[in-house]
Amino acid sequence: MDALLFDMDGVVVDSEDYWHRAEREELLPAVLDGELPDLDEITGMPYREIYDYLDANYETRVSKSEFVDLYDETAETVYREEVELLDCFAEVREAARDAGVPVGLVSSSPPTWMGYVLDRFGLQFDLILSNDEVDGPGKPEPAIYEAAAERFGVDPVDCVAVEDSRNGSLAAERAGMVVVGLRVDHNAGTDLSACDVVCDGSEELLAELSRRLGES
Structure with a gap:
C-alpha cells in the first residue's frame, strides 16, 4: 500500500x-x-x-x-x-504513520463541510480533497480517486480506499484501487459488491487495515 x-x-x-x-x-x-x-x-x-x-x-x-x-x-x-468519529480512526492513523503510508481524506462533500469535521475533531491528513477541487464528475465516477493518487504521486492500484456507499465504492474500484468496505447499521442493505473486502464494523476494519499496513 x-x-x-x-x-x-x-x-x-x-x-x-x-x-x-x-x-x-x-x-x-x-x-x-x-x-x-x-x-x-x-x-x-x-x-x-x-x-x-x-x-x-x-x-x-x-x-x-x-x-x-x-x-x-x-x-x-x-x-x-x-457526528461522532470512527471508533478506530486514531489507531489506524497511528498504524499508517508507523508504516510510512500517507493518509488522505477524499470526499464528495464541499470544503466547508469537511472543514467542520477537521476543526471539530482536530484531524490532520496528508491530503484533503473535495470533489469541488476536481475536474470531472463525482462518485460513482473515478475522477476524485484518480486525482488523489496523482497528487500523492502513486499508482492507483497501490492505493487502498475505505468506502461505505455503492457510489463511493464504485468510484474507487473504477479508479483501479483496492476497496475496503465498511458495513454498519446505516448501510446494512447497501450493495458493496465493488469492494474487495467488506468489514463488519470498526473492529474488523481496524484489523483489516492494520494487516495491510503491516505488509507495506
Missing part, C-alpha cells in the same frame, strides 16, 4: 446516520413531489450532482439554489453538533 484513502461521510464520521434521517423526513419531501428515491441512489454523490440526478429522474419542486441552501443548513448542524 502506497496510500490509504478515506471517504468522510459514513466512514471517518457517522454522518450518514443523520443525513439519511434528514433526507427521509425533511429534505427530500421538501424538494420532491411524488416518489422519493432509494437513498442508496444518491448517497456518496456530491450534493449539487444529487440535485441534477433528482431533477432528471424525479419531480423536483425547488430550484437548485434552494436545494443547496437546504443541504448547507443541515450540514452545519450535522457536522458541528451531531
Whole structure:
C-alpha cells in the first residue's frame, strides 16, 4: 500500500446516520413531489450532482439554489453538533504513520463541510480533497480517486480506499484501487459488491487495515 484513502461521510464520521434521517423526513419531501428515491441512489454523490440526478429522474419542486441552501443548513448542524468519529480512526492513523503510508481524506462533500469535521475533531491528513477541487464528475465516477493518487504521486492500484456507499465504492474500484468496505447499521442493505473486502464494523476494519499496513 502506497496510500490509504478515506471517504468522510459514513466512514471517518457517522454522518450518514443523520443525513439519511434528514433526507427521509425533511429534505427530500421538501424538494420532491411524488416518489422519493432509494437513498442508496444518491448517497456518496456530491450534493449539487444529487440535485441534477433528482431533477432528471424525479419531480423536483425547488430550484437548485434552494436545494443547496437546504443541504448547507443541515450540514452545519450535522457536522458541528451531531457526528461522532470512527471508533478506530486514531489507531489506524497511528498504524499508517508507523508504516510510512500517507493518509488522505477524499470526499464528495464541499470544503466547508469537511472543514467542520477537521476543526471539530482536530484531524490532520496528508491530503484533503473535495470533489469541488476536481475536474470531472463525482462518485460513482473515478475522477476524485484518480486525482488523489496523482497528487500523492502513486499508482492507483497501490492505493487502498475505505468506502461505505455503492457510489463511493464504485468510484474507487473504477479508479483501479483496492476497496475496503465498511458495513454498519446505516448501510446494512447497501450493495458493496465493488469492494474487495467488506468489514463488519470498526473492529474488523481496524484489523483489516492494520494487516495491510503491516505488509507495506
